[in-house]
Amino acid sequence: MAIEHKTRTQLVAEAIREKILTGEIKGGEPLRQAALASELNVSRIPVREALLQLEAEGLVHFEAHKGATATQLSAAQIDEIFDLRALLEAELLSHSIAHLSEQDLAEAEHILSQLETAMNAGDTHSATGDLNSRFHAKLYSRAERPQTRELVDMYCKNSERYVRMHILLAGGLTTAPEEHRTLLELCRTKKTRKACDFLKKHIVEAKNDIKKLLIKIEHEQR
């Protein structure tokens, strides 16, 4: 197996993406090409190309001659993104559920118990979020809808910042842990319709929690 040779543009994109997702670069903050270039020891060309990629991912807003800024999602935008996620993730689940094997379900359950352990231990760093994503991903894994998957992944990444913030401020995921168990059980018994409806509700609930928090923060900033 040959060494993967990553291009500078890719490395720069990863670096900047990480800065945005961790909040090191905050929403609305301008991203100066020259500054990023010298910081990362590259020329401005790969920085520009990375910024263009990040724009496609929705993490950056690019305006001709004015430069790039980290995107700042309004409450309304968060709202819409989560609605989209609910719609698309339910679509994925509906196509996946019939093809989930015992093995898949067992793996999902394993991830779930790890998640529960982390939550009980009062974990507030990113592990909780990761496990949560992986649990969901496992349930969608047999959908065979690559483009839909890509979309969902994009929106997840996009809302990740806010979910992390929420985990941090609320001291963990607020969604009741038994919701995941219920969802898993509905998948195991192949109750497709119910599982999808439940999933939608689950995502919309998460949205409402985050939105409340966000509105509070927006309010405090005045």
Add this chain to the structure above:
Amino acid sequence: MAIEHKTRTQLVAEAIREKILTGEIKGGEPLRQAALASELNVSRIPVREALLQLEAEGLVHFEAHKGATATQLSAAQIDEIFDLRALLEAELLSHSIAHLSEQDLAEAEHILSQLETAMNAGDTHSATGDLNSRFHAKLYSRAERPQTRELVDMYCKNSERYVRMHILLAGGLTTAPEEHRTLLELCRTKKTRKACDFLKKHIVEAKNDIKKLLIKIEHEQR
């Protein structure tokens, strides 16, 4: 009003996009940076940046050190894209329908009659597709879901090539013209659920027509 100063990157992106959508550049064809640059009288930098943008739009596939190619959609991908469109457009309609004014509906009807005239005249060029898009867009216009709109627009652009091909080969839109009338009527009478279901069926039907054609062509190519 100041003169709009478009950047070379934007102009190049438009040029290449047009070439792909009209079929002048076919799916799978490689896009040489140097060739495009000299053809369009710019350096390779704006060409590269344009290609990155087009990749985000799904029209181009970019591989490090290997270059870009126009994307070639398989029957399976077309299938998935149209399913996504059905899902997302129904979502838009469901949010828009209650807020459609008499004015909106009248405008939609006007577009529709133009479309019918074009179809009866046996129009096979892009006007038919344009009017069709505009009719649908009008119905979604009050959804106030900008990100969903953007997604739908992207997928429409992406499938445009195939719709055009279909119109050309089948001698026009094959969807029964009365379907549009039915849809409009359901919107006028605010039968949200029925309208959305009907719309989904409408889009899936179009998909099946195109897929049949596509599979035939793929078959002929051997």
Add this chain to the structure above:
DNA sequence: ATATTTAATATTGTATACAATATGTAAAAG
């Protein structure tokens, strides 16, 4: 003749340099 290695060519990736545009500041006009 086929497969493998090596050199030549083509093509992409990135740095540097310069041009165009936008932003900020000081002088001039009202």
Add this chain to the structure above:
DNA sequence: CTTTTACATATTGTATACAATATTAAATAT
């Protein structure tokens, strides 16, 4: 004093030049 204009600075956009990688063709070995 406020507004406008002209200038200086900062920042982005693009061309050119060079470096790195991939592809092709030729040479060698099996």
